[in-house]
Amino acid sequence: MSPDPAGRPAVPTVPDTHDLARRVRALEDRDALRALMMRGWWALDRKDWTTWSACWTEDAVLEFGPWERVRGRDAVRAKVEEAESPYATMQHHILNLHVDVDVDTSGDRATGTGYMWFVAVTAPGRTTTPYAMGGPYDWEFRREDTGWLLSRQRLGVWWTTGEDTVGAFEGD
Numbered sequence: 001m002s003p004d005p006a007g008r009p010a011v012p013t014v015p016d017t018h019d020l021a022r023r024v025r026a027l028e029d030r031d032a033l034r035a036l037m038m039r040g041w042w043a044l045d046r047k048d049w050t051t052w053s054a055c056w057t058e059d060a061v062l063e064f065g066p067w068e069r070v071r072g073r074d075a076v077r078a079k080v081e082e083a084e085s086p087y088a089t090m091q092h093h094i095l096n097l098h099v100d101v102d103v104d105t106s107g108d109r110a111t112g113t114g115y116m117w118f119v120a121v122t123a124p125g126r127t128t129t130p131y132a133m134g135g136p137y138d139w140e141f142r143r144e145d146t147g148w149l150l151s152r153q154r155l156g157v158w159w160t161t162g163e164d165t166v167g168a169f170e171g172d
Contacts, residue, residue, distance in 0.1 A: 029101040032148050033110055033141055040150070041092040047085065053077035057142055057151040065135065065157040066170055083168035088124045093117040094137065110148065112139040116155060122165040131162040133169065 040055035053073055062070040062079065070079045084090060099112040114137040119130050140152035157169070164170075 026101050029110065029143075029148070030099050033099040033101070033112065034097060036141075036148050036150065037094055037097060037112070037139075041094055044080075044084065044092045045090050047090075049077055049081045052080075055150050057144065057149045060150060061152045063152070063154040065155065084120075086166045086168060087120040087122060090118070090120045093119075099139075099141070108143040110141040110143075112141065113137060114139075120164075120166075122163070129162055131160070131164040131166075133157050133160040135159070
């Protein structure tokens with residue numbers, strides 16, 4: 001370190017530990033939010049409704065294109081389980097996942113966006129003609145005593161392909 005213009009030895013810069021701790025927490029929160037979504041959507045593919053519904057807050061809200069708004073964790077689980085149970089196999093892809101943690105206030109809220117690509121085999125043995133759909137996700141998250149949970153999901157349908165012989169995603 002060279003001296004300052006007055007000839008005094010330079011004082012090393014002390015890192016702002018408060019800012020560093022805030023940034024590390026934001027990184028850890030974003031990682032936890034991504035892990036929450038991956039755990040939940042893998043559970044959907046396995047039809048593990050218990051694990052999937054545990055990713056939601058008790059007062060969760062689901063807004064999905066053709067359906068009426070669904071309120072409450074149990075109601076969200078029942079609606080999605082009813083819709084997706086008939087499919088032989090499914091894959092839920094989250095593309096371009098992005099999350100923002102509200103670090104300027106409490107740090108207990110976050111938002112996220114992404115794209116859905118859902119593929120389902122409508123009948124065993126008919127794997128060459130799966131049903132697929134895609135569209136935008138918009139999420140809200142809340143930190144609770146158990147960690148981050150999904151409190152609201154808005155999902156639009158921009159496209160579909162194949163035939164949904166199950167008819168699970170038609171309007172209410």
